[in-house]
Amino acid sequence: MLDTVSAMKLVIAGKGGSGKTSISGTMARLLGRDGYGVLAIDADSNPNLALTLGVPAEEMGKVPTLPRDLLRRTPEGTELAKTIEEICKSHSLPAPDNVTLLVMAHPQHAGTG
Secondary structure, three states, rough: OOOOOOOOOOOOOOOOOHHHHHHHHHHHHHHOOOOOOOEEEEOOOOOOOOHHHOOHHHHHHHHHOOOHHHEEEEEOOOEEOOOOHHHHHHHEEEEEEOOEEOOOOOOOOOOOO
């Protein structure tokens, strides 16, 4: 699973159509093949990272999206209501090459994304 002791966080952002999903998926798979535990989070309004990671299309509907009550506000700031391990146990999908996938949301109707 994921090594929470030592972690590298990498965020890919940019203009639509610039290859963010392709780059993210490729990097995740290469790092996973090198033995790293990779948690890939698809926060795009049109989530396609699963396909890039090699998850078969028929499995994509099985990816549970993250619940809205996952974050809680405290006087110290915003924090997760559960641990990463708990979230992955209930809301992730294993992908090839030692990658674990979390999807923020699925489009709810045509034209979303």
